[in-house]
Amino acid sequence: MLDGREDQAAGLRRLFRRAPPQVVALYAGGRRRADNAVLAAHRLAGRSQRVLVLDEAEAGSTLSAALGVGEGVDLLQLLDGRSTLADVVQAVPGLVGRVPVAAAALALPLLDDARRACLIEALRILHRHAGVVLVHAGSAQAGEPSPFVLAAPRRLVVAEASASGATEAYQTIKGLAAAGAGSVHIAVCRARGRADAAAFFRSLDALVRQRVGVPLAWLGELERDDIAAGLAAPLQSSAQAAGAAFLRRVAGGSRAVVMRG
Numbered sequence: 001m002l003d004g005r006e007d008q009a010a011g012l013r014r015l016f017r018r019a020p021p022q023v024v025a026l027y028a029g030g031r032r033r034a035d036n037a038v039l040a041a042h043r044l045a046g047r048s049q050r051v052l053v054l055d056e057a058e059a060g061s062t063l064s065a066a067l068g069v070g071e072g073v074d075l076l077q078l079l080d081g082r083s084t085l086a087d088v089v090q091a092v093p094g095l096v097g098r099v100p101v102a103a104a105a106l107a108l109p110l111l112d113d114a115r116r117a118c119l120i121e122a123l124r125i126l127h128r129h130a131g132v133v134l135v136h137a138g139s140a141q142a143g144e145p146s147p148f149v150l151a152a153p154r155r156l157v158v159a160e161a162s163a164s165g166a167t168e169a170y171q172t173i174k175g176l177a178a179a180g181a182g183s184v185h186i187a188v189c190r191a192r193g194r195a196d197a198a199a200f201f202r203s204l205d206a207l208v209r210q211r212v213g214v215p216l217a218w219l220g221e222l223e224r225d226d227i228a229a230g231l232a233a234p235l236q237s238s239a240q241a242a243g244a245a246f247l248r249r250v251a252g253g254s255r256a257v258v259m260r261g
Contacts, residue, residue: 012108012151015120021052021130024185024231025152027139027176029168030160034066036189036222037136040158044132044228045094052096052130056105056148057138064100067092076104078122079115085122096130105146132228139168142175154231155184158222161191161200169204177214184214185231189222197221 016023028037045051054075055063064071069090077083089097104119111119127133135148149155155176159169173184186204191197197220205216219230 012120012123012147015124015127016133016151016153021050021127021133022154022232023133023135023152024154024156025145025149026134026136026156026158027142027172028136028158028160029139029172030162030165030190032160032190033139033168034061034063036158036160037063038066039189040156040187040222040227041134042094043222044134044231049131049228050096050129051132051134052126053092053098053134053136054101054148055098055136056101056146057136058102058141061138061140062100062102063098063136064090067095067098069098072098072100074100074103075119075122076101076107079111079118085125089126096126099126101135101148105148108147139172139175142172143178145176145179155181156219156227156231157184157186159186159188159200159204161188161196165190166200166204170207173208173214173216174212177212181214183217185217185219187219187222187225187227187230191221194221194224 026037026040028034028040030036041051041053053063053067057063059071062071067090069092072090073083073088075088078085078088088099090099091097108116108119135152137146137149157169157172157176159165169186176184186201188197188200191200201216201218205218208214208216217230219225219227
């Protein structure tokens with residue numbers, strides 16, 4: 001039986017899987033995790049994509065400081081009638097903007113149909129202005145994805161080429177796999193060069209294949225390669241990978257989260 005979060009996420013899935021825009025759940029780690037996430041947003045925007053950031057990370061892990069904005073007004077506050085979309089979208093040079101959604105992500109499973117429909121309609125309006133929507137999430141919550149992350153067709157982990165970056169990337173992938181992810185896209189940042197980035201990915205890929213079993217899709221170096229094109233390409237998921245994801249969902253018991261791709 002699917003849990004409440006899966007049922008509540010149905011409307012979001014229908015919205016997020018419609019093109020355009022492309023919707024991607026974004027996780028970043030390392031010593032400069034917020035800066036790495038912002039770099040990913042600007043790299044995507046630099047490829048003629050208009051990028052909107054839905055920031056659901058918890059306090060202390062948000063992108064507000066890295067983007068040079070305040071904490072802002074959460075999307076959930078649209079429901080009290082005192083805030084408008086203009087109030088919740090924070091202007092960011094080079095991007096469509098940032099929208100705080102941490103409270104909305106937590107509250108969505110608890111909302112009645114009318115309030116949930118109101119939030120989804122607000123997202124639909126925001127999507128009209130974006131080519132890519134990044135749902136920025138905290139790595140610590142990767143194993144308990146929100147309805148926003150559940151609805152995103154792609155998951156991108158930005159892995160910093162450092163010891164802490166490798167550890168955080170592995171833990172994030174492990175959490176996503178436990179939640180039923182069939183595959184995860186990887187972009188490496190802050191490597192000494194292409195050879196260093198490739199070696200970092202090979203090491204991470206070998207570890208994940210041995211201990212977790214989820215396939216990783218290599219996008220290349222964040223600073224140099226066209227990650228937008230890689231994210232847009234169809235995933236080559238095998239029946240074996242799909243079967244492994246199913247078993248992870250079964251092992252998750254009551255969580256029974258469905259994450260495709």
